[in-house]
Amino acid sequence: MKRIVSFGILASTVLAFASPVLAQTIFVSTQLRPIEEATVVREELLQDVGDVDYVVEEPPQFAVRMEAERQAGKHTVSLVGALHGELSPLADKNALEPLDDLAKKLAAGGMPQAVLDLGKLGKPNQQYIPWMQATYVMAARKEALQYLPAGTDVNALSYDQLIEWGKKMQEATGQPQIGFPAGPKGLMARYFQGYFYPSFTGGVVRTFQGAEAAAGWEKLKALWAFVTPNSTNYDFMQEPLAAGEVMVAWDHIARLKNAISASPDDYVVFPAPSGPKGRGYMPVVAGLAIPKGSPDKAGATKVIEHLTTPDVQLMTASRVGFFPTLNVKLPEDLDPGVALLAGAVTATQTSKDALISLLPVGLGDKGGEFNKVYMDAFQRIILRNEPVGDVLKAQAATLTKLMADTKARCWAPDARSDGPCPVQ
Known part of the structure; x- marks a missing residue:
């Protein structure tokens, strides 16, 4: 970058x-x-x-x-x-x-x-x-670094390390300190499509309901114990970061920029965590x-x-x-905050386990319905604690119909398809 x-x-x-x-x-x-x-x-x-x-x-x-x-x-x-x-x-x-x-x-x-x-x-x-x-990255207030698990490289963070970090921050402060933009206008759907699913399953559509996906959702449940409930109200993470409501956040770089540019000495910016299949990211x-x-x-x-x-x-x-x-x-003389963001983008792109997940292609005006499949799964599994297998089976049926209706072929990281991308 x-x-x-x-x-x-x-x-x-x-x-x-x-x-x-x-x-x-x-x-x-x-x-x-x-x-x-x-x-x-x-x-x-x-x-x-x-x-x-x-x-x-x-x-x-x-x-x-x-x-x-x-x-x-x-x-x-x-x-x-x-x-x-x-x-x-x-x-x-x-x-x-x-x-x-x-x-x-x-x-x-x-x-x-x-x-x-x-x-x-x-x-x-x-x-x-x-x-x-652009892409999406994580940002943390520097005071959060004292709670990093011993030996952890923030630029090579794993989900297990993020969970342990969240636990230590919550124990020290009495409050969950991780935040996600899961509000009505937040970009949480992109987290699932570009980061969570690729990292745990190596795909987005084909791998939607498999055992690896189920294991990933269980891991996200463990992480969500240390995520502030206010995340469902957040659209941009720069505001809660700047207000001190959270110490660590994931979001689009443009939706973190104002906080980091206003106080660049107060933050570190780094790639999203990796899972069993790599460090998913969405350019x-x-x-x-x-x-x-x-x-x-x-x-x-x-x-x-x-x-x-x-x-x-x-x-x-x-x-x-x-x-x-x-x-x-x-x-x-670039804005120091933008320079921090640029460094995190470079670290993401050059990570040895980087796994690119492209934005959806071929959905036409059904992009909102595609996003809803992932957000509905999130709400049912994480927020309502419904059984993972039952939810994935139901949402997979919706996703299968959507791919058939749009005739959208698979895009990276899913393997190419000759016809509509299958949900396996």
């Missing part, structure tokens, strides 16, 4: 593109949605690039809007910013403009070809331009794409070129905690 949906939604969308097209370049993004981040985009990252209307949408609404405009053949959106897996359905429907010329310029300007190739989405032409990247790549029928293709191209310049990429890292896709060196 240092080198770096409903009828109502559909109806409102139809009304939107039935209205006169505005003069601005309409830029719709599923990323940088929180008001603080969206303000940075509007007032800083898009400064001096023209008249751009930055519109944020939740992934389900984004999928419905783009499909409605595609089917109607009337377009208001000139540029989209979304995750790799959110752009894949658009590419599958041949709904994106090829961006080969832009990709060649960026390759010459320092964007690694391996990163650019992600934007092809398995097709001959460039479907999107990689915009920014998050967001891309910029131009929908076919874009009313302002030239303006959209200009915005992409602007957002992928070295200065703006570094500003993005500094201001919102998403790292460059360009191969640029982070400056020596």
Whole structure:
């Protein structure tokens, strides 16, 4: 890293593109949605690039809007910013403009070809331009380090060590000191898909209900004894960390950044724990794409070129905690908190037991239903203490139907499939 949906939604969308097209370049993004981040985009990252209307949408609404405009053949959106897996359905429907010329310029300007190739989405032409990247890490207040089990390397933490650490902190303070973003808008589903399941089973979909998954859930039960019950209210872990409500937390780097940047000397940042199958982690790549029928293709191209310049990429890292896709060196005077996060990302990527788990691909507008399978399992097993085997069997049936309905093939770390990814 240092080198770096409903009828109502559909109806409102139809009304939107039935209205006169505005003069601005309409830029719709599923990323940088929180008001603080969206303000940075509007007032800083898009400064001096023209008249751009930055519109944020939740992934389900984004999928419905783009499909409605595609089917109607009337377009208001000139540029989209979304995750790799959110752009894949658009590419599958041949709904994106090829961006080969832009990709060649960026390759010459320092964007690694391996990163650019992600934007092809398995097709001959460039479907999107990689915009920014991130992942999830753990952070701890330094006073928590005194309770680390003897001989533990925080950068090579195991689940057993995390459990012992949590136990020692709770015994010393009288309160559970570990926190997760399990609130309504938290990213806990990504923990299960990118970290927990890969670490314990080596997969996400195929391995959903096997013996290894059951053993993993039992281990999570043991860990949850030392997790604050308030976790079900937390959406961003930076607030409870900064307030001293927890000493140790897992979250997306952008949702830890404010606390760590405000007091970098108070924290350590490190990879998530490893399980029997390795140290699962989820690289998050967001891309910029131009929908076919874009009313302002030239303006959209200009915005992409602007957002992928070295200065703006570094500003993005500094201001919102998403790292460059360009191969640029982070400056020596970089925000110390961002530097801490960058170090943890590097430690994660270079861990000898690192196991990459990609974001879901091919689910279309069913991504929310996919997340719900894992969150329902969590609520039933961990919060309600229902029998692990019974819950996994029921949720596996839901997952099997979802994969069949979407025809989504397996993605890493699951082995490839010719048809819908099977739940074994």
